[in-house]
Structure formats: C-alpha cells, structure tokens
Amino acid sequence: MSAPNNGRRGLMVTIGVLCIAGALAAAAPAAQTPVSIKLPPQSVNFREAPGVELAHKDCLTCHSAEYVLSQPALSKTAWTNEVTKMRVAYGASIPDIDSDAIIAYLVAQNPVPAK
Numbered sequence: 440m441s442a443p444n445n446g447r448r449g450l451m452v453t454i455g456v457l458c459i460a461g462a463l464a465a466a467a468p469a470a471q472t473p474v475s476i477k478l479p480p481q482s483v484n485f486r487e488a489p490g491v492e493l494a495h496k497d498c499l500t501c502h503s504a505e506y507v508l509s510q511p512a513l514s515k516t517a518w519t520n521e522v523t524k525m526r527v528a529y530g531a532s533i534p535d536i537d538s539d540a541i542i543a544y545l546v547a548q549n550p551v552p553a554k
Contacts, residue, residue: 481503481504481505482505483503483504483505483508484504485498485504485507485508485548486508486548488544488547488548489540489543489544489547490540490541490543490544490547491544493537493540493541493544494507494541494544494545496537497531497532497533497534497537497541498541500531500532501525501529501531507545507548508548508549510545510549511549512549512550512551512552513545513546513549513551514546514551515542515543515546518542518545518546519538519542522538522541522542522545523538526538
C-alpha cells in the first residue's frame with residue numbers, strides 16, 4: 440500500500456518545489472538598465488584659496504559648488520561635524536589626510552561673523 444503513496448508524495452513534493460521556485464523567480468528584481476543623466480553646466484565655481492583643489496576633488500563628487508557656497512556660515516566645529524557625517528553616514532570618499540584642509544577651506548569661504 441505504501442508504493443502508491445510514494446508516487447503521490449513525490450508528485451506533491453515536485454509541485455511544491457516548482458511553486459516555490461516560481462514564487463522566488465517572480466520576487467527577484469528585474470534586471471535594471473543604466474540611466475544616463477545630463478546635468479546643467481556649473482554656474483558657480485569655488486573661489487581660489489588654499490584647499491580649493493581638494494574641494495574640487497572631494498566635494499564636487501556629490502555637490503555643486505553653488506550648493507556648497509550657499510551654506511550658512513558654520514564654525515570649524517560645525518564643518519568638522521558635517522564632513523565627518525558625509526564620510527561616515529553617507530560614505531563620501533574623502534581621505535583622512537584631506538579633511539583638515541577641506542574644513543579650513545569651507546570655513547574660510549563663509550566665516551562666522553565675529554561677535
């Protein structure tokens with residue numbers, strides 16, 4: 440009596456495996472094609488000052504110069520926190536060796552007014 444059940448059990452297992460495979464295939468993300476974006480030309484450039492080449496190399500990867508230069512006046516501590524956040528939280532590829540010079544450049548571009 441067990442022989443007919445083995446055939447039926449095998450059929451049920453096969454059907455179950457096929458259902459699971461189908462569900463996994465349907466849930467898999469579709470292949471994505473690359474998207475090309477054409478950005479408008481820069482209308483604002485960083486001001487020449489010590490550290491400008493690092494600002495070009497490390498900041499313009501994610502930000503426009505206009506965006507960076509439109510930030511409010513921030514202290515050295517505030518810019519240090521911002522650069523650290525960009526590196527740690529957002530994965531910005533700013534080398535440790537560049538951080539101090541970039542921070543000094545950013546502070547000099549829009550200094551906090553003296554009290």
